[in-house]
Amino acid sequence: MALSLIISNIKKSYKDKKVLDGCSFSFEQSGVYVLMGPNGSGKSTLLRICALLESPDDGEIIYYEDGKVVENNLNLRRRITLLLPNIGIFNTTVFKNVAYGLKIRGMNKGEIKERVEKALDFVGLLHKKKQNALSLSSGEAKRMGIARAIVLEPEFLFLDEPTASVDQENTEIIENIITQLKQRLNSIIIMATHDYQSAKRTGDILLFLEKGKLTRTSVCSESPFQLLQGML
Amino acid sequence: MNSILESFKQAFYLILHLDRELLEIILLSLKVSGTALAIATLTGFPAGALLGLKNFFGRNAIITLLNTFMGLPPVVVGLFLYLLLSRSGPLGFLSLLYTPSAMIIAQSILAFPIVAAITHSSIVKVNPTVKLAAKTLGATPFQIALTMIRETRYGIMAGVCAALGRVMAEVGAILIVGGNIAGYTRVMTTTIALETDKGNFELAMALGIILLCISFIINIILFSIQKKGTKESSQWL
Numbered sequence: 516m517a518l519s520l521i522i523s524n525i526k527k528s529y530k531d532k533k534v535l536d537g538c539s540f541s542f543e544q545s546g547v548y549v550l551m552g553p554n555g556s557g558k559s560t561l562l563r564i565c566a567l568l569e570s571p572d573d574g575e576i577i578y579y580e581d582g583k584v585v586e587n588n589l590n591l592r593r594r595i596t597l598l599l600p601n602i603g604i605f606n607t608t609v610f611k612n613v614a615y616g617l618k619i620r621g622m623n624k625g626e627i628k629e630r631v632e633k634a635l636d637f638v639g640l641l642h643k644k645k646q647n648a649l650s651l652s653s654g655e656a657k658r659m660g661i662a663r664a665i666v667l668e669p670e671f672l673f674l675d676e677p678t679a680s681v682d683q684e685n686t687e688i689i690e691n692i693i694t695q696l697k698q699r700l701n702s703i704i705i706m707a708t709h710d711y712q713s714a715k716r717t718g719d720i721l722l723f724l725e726k727g728k729l730t731r732t733s734v735c736s737e738s739p740f741q742l743l744q745g746m747l
Numbered sequence: 748m749n750s751i752l753e754s755f756k757q758a759f760y761l762i763l764h765l766d767r768e769l770l771e772i773i774l775l776s777l778k779v780s781g782t783a784l785a786i787a788t789l790t791g792f793p794a795g796a797l798l799g800l801k802n803f804f805g806r807n808a809i810i811t812l813l814n815t816f817m818g819l820p821p822v823v824v825g826l827f828l829y830l831l832l833s834r835s836g837p838l839g840f841l842s843l844l845y846t847p848s849a850m851i852i853a854q855s856i857l858a859f860p861i862v863a864a865i866t867h868s869s870i871v872k873v874n875p876t877v878k879l880a881a882k883t884l885g886a887t888p889f890q891i892a893l894t895m896i897r898e899t900r901y902g903i904m905a906g907v908c909a910a911l912g913r914v915m916a917e918v919g920a921i922l923i924v925g926g927n928i929a930g931y932t933r934v935m936t937t938t939i940a941l942e943t944d945k946g947n948f949e950l951a952m953a954l955g956i957i958l959l960c961i962s963f964i965i966n967i968i969l970f971s972i973q974k975k976g977t978k979e980s981s982q983w984l
Contacts, residue, residue, distance in 0.1 A: 568882060593885035603880025606898055615894075616884035663884065 654685025795866025869902025
């Protein structure tokens with residue numbers, strides 16, 4: 516059984532501002548879930564909470580496997596990953612950036628090299644592996660961020676605005692990567708965006724976040740059976 | 748004017764012929780300053796890293812204190828250390844006064860706040876997204892700390908260079924605790940002060956030129972490190 520996630524009545528406030536006010540959903544089937552909503556609606560906050568980077572003020576984030584609750588520890592955190600909107604580039608080469616997650620897991624050099632090169636080839640950046648990652652364009656940096664995440668073969672991949680501040684050419688490349696990822700990885704991909712066209716092109720299930728609540732869902736592609744299936 | 752030119756001529760003669768006395772003074776200077784810098788780096792770097800990475804009670808007070816101590820007057824350090832190490836002082840039993848060890852301690856005290864404060868300020872300036880990115884990729888708190896330190900390597904190196912510049916040029920503290928004993932605790936800066944007092948400008952000038960050369964080399968290193976760091980950090984924008 517694959518890893519699944521249930522979020523239940525998530526609430527989060529920053530100072531006096533209520534960002535999330537009772538979000539509930541169940542992410543069980545593999546595919547691309549697109550989280551939409553206006554700026555400041557709490558998409559990034561929800562992703563960070565789901566990726567176990569932040570704790571909610573109230574509510575529960577529970578990962579399940581084989582019907583059992585998976586303990587929230589480093590092992591679980593290493594099975595999921597989040598691509599940040601600003602990536603968080605390390606001041607080193609593209610190769611070492613992508614290798615980082617594998618290196619900290621203690622993988623041997625040969626396997627790291629093989630997996631990193633495969634991931635860089637997948638996002639079309641293999642020719643830039645020796646370049647300092649800080650010198651990449653914003654579109655290339657996003658692609659490198661995707662490579663850095665997928666090289667870990669996460670069971671849950673959170674993408675926070677993967678096509679924001681990116682030119683049309685790179686947007687198309689990134690969307691294509693996400694579409695291919697869907698087929699390649701048997702994972703759950705949850706993507707936050709406010710680009711409806713992009714959401715339609717890449718997503719399977721569309722979630723709307725308004726006034727701190729996941730208010731409605733609709734299907735992006737031709738999979739109507741998935742409509743509202745995940746709602747608690 | 749003629750005496751200045753004559754001093755320069757004599758100084759270059761001494762440098763070119765590497766007078767034994769001159770060589771000993773230079774080597775002792777490098778030994779004392781190098782050891783002091785190593786101690787200051789080994790203690791100041793972890794202290795600065797701790798201040799940059801952890802939040803704890805009294806942290807802000809320590810940071811303010813460190814920043815203040817960056818401009819610590821060497822004579823005050825010398826005086827304080829003299830009182831501690833003198834025969835009647837609390838550490839008098841160690842018999843360290845007027846030894847190279849006392850000079851190393853004095854210079855370490857002067858260099859420590861520079862290394863610690865610059866390490867701290869370099870770490871807190873790291874883009875917070877980098878820390879978060881390391882966490883998203885599954886890093887443990889220790890691995891995150893190592894990543895942050897690695898990101899600040901140019902800032903920390905610049906701090907070490909700045910501390911070296913400080914100890915190499917220092918005279919007040921080592922004169923008080925070292926005593927400027929010929930062949931034992933006499934270093935470049937104390938010799939310059941002494942020989943100038945005696946009117947022996949040749950040796951003073953020769954040492955001054957060597958000191959300037961060392962300082963020049965340090966500044967070239969510092970500049971190139973900062974330039975590299977600036978070039979890379981500008982790519983964040």
